[in-house]
Amino acid sequence: MEIMISTDFFSGQISGDAVRTTRTVADLALHWTNREQYEIQKGKILYETESWFPHPDGTEGAVLWASTKIFPGKVGDQHFMTRGHWHLKPTHGELIIVASGTGELVLKSRDGTITKVALAPGVTFHINGDLAHRTINTGTDPLIFWCAWPADCGHDYSDPSLIGEWK
């Protein structure tokens, strides 16, 4: 088992063997309404994640955790945001803690009801496992936050109802 050495809360950095990923505007291609602006901005970095997997994804009872940094920006009138997903196990929720920046946590129920939670430094929130969730940077600085979730929650990014803006 790998041992996490340390994290830097405010920058979102995890030392050691964190898994680092970068998403560009093009990775969320179908989510942007303004296609002209999309073509101009599709190469921009949208967000970066650093994830810590003390056990493999899917391990029952394990807790995984990651930081996400969403850069400020817009495609047309849509702010930079994460893809959003469902957990396959509705009892398996997620914790979010905001380190810096401002934005919104957007929650979507199976009946389409949208709930928005304002994000600012120090905000903590428990996301119920039966709600789809995505985060949006509505500010002018990077939005940096931490999430922890059960490794066996399962992720569904493919539901067509999650494509585009949630409103």
Ligand SMILES: [Fe+2]
């Ligand atoms: Fe999640």
